[in-house]
Amino acid sequence: MDPGKLEGMTRFEQNLTGGNAVEVRGLVKHFGATKAVDGVDLDVREGTVLGVLGPNGAGKTTLVRCLSTLLRPDAGTATVAGYDVVRQPRQLRRTIGLTGQYASVDEKLSGWENLYMIGRLLDLSRKEARSRADAMLERFSLTEAAKRAAGTYSGGMRRRLDLAASMIGHPAVLYLDEPTTGLDPRTRNEVWDEVKRMVQEGSTVLLTTQYMEEAEQLASELTVIDRGKVIAEGRVNELKAKVGGRTLQIRPVDTADLDPMIAAVTESGLDGIGGATADREEGLVNVPIVSDEQLTAVIGLLGRHGFAIAGIDTHLPSLDEVFLALTGQKTSTPQDEQDQQDQQDTSLEEVAA
Amino acid sequence: MSATTVKPAALPAEGRIGLRANLRHISALVRRNALQIKQDPESMFDAVMMPIIFTLLFVYVFGGAVAGGQQAYVNYFVPGMMAMGGLNIAMSVGTGVNDDFNKGVMDRFRTMPIARSSVLIAKLIVETGRMLVSTVILLTVGFILGFDLKTDPLQLLAAVGLALVFGSSLTWIFMWLGLSLKTPQAVQGMGFLVIMPLQFGSSIFAKPDSMPGWLQTFTDYNPLSRLADAARALTQGEGAIAAPTLTVLLWALGITVVTAPLAVRKFRDKT
Structure with a gap:
């Protein structure tokens, strides 16, 4: 055979x-x-x-x-x-x-x-x-x-x-x-x-x-x-x-850049990009993206503006976020399960490659 | 799909498993158990060492006191030990079966189109083989120490066969217990509580003549006594053969008829 x-x-x-x-x-x-x-x-x-x-x-x-x-x-x-x-x-x-x-x-x-x-x-x-x-x-x-x-x-x-x-x-x-x-x-x-x-x-x-x-x-x-x-x-x-796809997370060197970054992304008029938000606690800008092209475009844009970037990551919705989006309520998942979900986030290396 | 695909023969309508298929499944599972022993030869340790150590201990420690001499006691003890070997191996099945049947591979067996009893029957066959090995070693040690076969080899074979038949019926009891109790330790604990009185309250080690009356009554009804008596009759030519042999066979049949379905049901319903 x-x-x-x-x-x-x-x-x-x-x-x-x-x-x-x-x-x-x-x-x-x-x-x-x-x-x-x-x-x-x-x-x-x-x-x-x-x-x-x-x-x-x-x-x-x-x-x-x-x-x-x-x-x-x-x-x-x-x-x-x-x-x-x-x-x-x-x-x-x-x-x-x-x-x-x-x-x-x-x-x-x-x-x-x-x-x-x-x-x-x-x-x-x-x-x-x-x-x-x-x-x-x-x-x-x-x-x-x-x-x-x-x-x-x-x-x-x-x-x-x-x-x-x-x-x-x-x-x-x-x-x-x-x-x-x-x-x-x-x-x-x-x-x-x-x-x-x-x-x-x-x-x-x-x-x-x-x-x-x-x-x-x-x-x-x-x-x-x-x-x-x-x-x-x-x-x-x-x-x-319904749930939403990947989120691009950008960490500026200086948290004072959070708002200027969001403004730059919003004003760029890049196809399909919108709704960039700041996570001030973590010092991150979150940009929802639907394609690799968008990801490249956003990073290129921020580079052209000359922002100092400390880290870039992409994030997939965790099971908890899926449940929240689908039902409006949290799962019965205990906390240690949540940790496992977090490990699923695409790593920096994968984005770079 | 490729054009060369061959359709398998139509399935039996009700999905029953035929005798030939059943035998094939059992032999595949016997092979599994045998390969496990090959992979882990230490699992044969008890079957090999027990008859050697017990025989040496009992013959040299108690021989003089119980029978007035080693030679006389070898002839008394070896047939008795034939009765005991099966019981000990059956008990070790009880402690191992739990471990084995909790493994993931059992889930696979239970989701396959095989009779669920075939898993247990395969185990039984391999354990009976283990008893046979143990008995051969017992006889070898016995002959070295001067065991005297006063009948003929055929009767010796009959004694071995009878011991194996009874031993395999005991294996059903312990498979059932092993599947019912949660831990191997529990099986061992239960086993000793039942086994010690049965072993020593019998004619295996000493003639019941000197025991108190109530104990003699117990040893009389103890199937291990009947098995030891039958083995003695068949190897030493002392006493009746037919009566104890028939009693042992009836016990074996009764035990199997009652506990085999219980064990299979436990296995089937275990989740």
Whole structure:
């Protein structure tokens, strides 16, 4: 088999009637008094990526566990590839792949043995299981580590092995439950690249994430949930327009330059630029921007005016700001989550490059 | 999609897993457990060392006092120890199973189109293999210390087989306990409370003749006594074979019928 090619959503096609690979209606799951999932509706259209965005504890993982037959919902219905999660769990399990936040591979087994085992459990012949294990390792750049125990892998390698394990049976629907949580930026980009490739090849993906940036990178449609409820949904672009995009942050050497800078930007008449504001506490000028051209133009303008600049940064809306913009209320996110969000701001180096 | 895509055979309508597929899944999972042992050979330590240390200790420390001589006690102790080995290994399954079944890979197994019992059955098979290794080592030590097989090799094999059958039924109990209790320590604590009286309140280490009447009644009903008696009959030619063998088989069947479904259900419902 060509390692780069993932043929076959064949199992799916057999049972596919409409356009939705996943349909969830009024799904409820309680844990004691806590309603982890509290009446969620969502659709994932075949061949698309739906991002489910929400803070820690919003019910994302519970939702995925219900959809993968690990938890039995208390109310509502959910079908995956036409199979009901409660009434047809066995058939449903043939159509899904799951990669969770915690790697679901056997750490004592080598990468190859993990994939071979999964292949055999999916009823592949010995020969087929062997060749697919080889092909998957190559595709996910793990060939050199094939014989090493998965426990010795780095975080990114383990996540890639996990993805490979989920993909080996060519599932019709792939659940990615916070696939990059806890990964460093470089490893996160590796995982994103893999997911993008799978999507290009036609996989249907339900992705949960805490990061607006991740949803933007990977998903075409977005469902935002908090405290077990859907609070917004729509195409990523539409939601982004509501939320606002990047902000350019400029730190003048002398805070007395804040107002002259804003005046210069406002009076420049640069296409589409407006609404520059000063953050006097931090000594920053914030300029909302929608394109890299605008970013270059604003920096060029300030340079021509001869302002002394101490620092430049760009800032993406944090999950909190997304929630605020969409619902007018803050998330239930605790403070330490907020810190994680802040780390997502594009660094100075990336802007310079 | 490429034009060469081959459609897989149509799925069984209700998604049931056939016997052949089930056996294939179990063998893939047995391979997993066996590879784990290969990766971590120290996990065999208890199965290898326990029969050596116990046999040396008991034969040399208690042999003279209990049976009037090492030689006589080896012949009494080795069949008894065959009954005990399975119990000890089954208990170690209870402490390990919790750890194993809390791992992420179990979530993967539970989302795959396999019978959930196959994960437990694979574990059972590998643990029974561990019991076999332990028993072979016990017999080797026994023969070195002068264990005398007074019957024939076939009857010895029957004794080993009986011990393994009973041992694997005990494994179901401990898999169930391991899945039900929260920590390995809890399993160990529970295990010792139950196991110590069962082991020592039996005919494994000493003849019950000298025990008080109430204790004799207990040892009489203790399946470990019956297993030790059966193993003695099969290797020493002393006493009836059929009665204790049948009792042990019935116990094994009863334990399996009750605890295997409980263990599978616990595994299925564990989140």
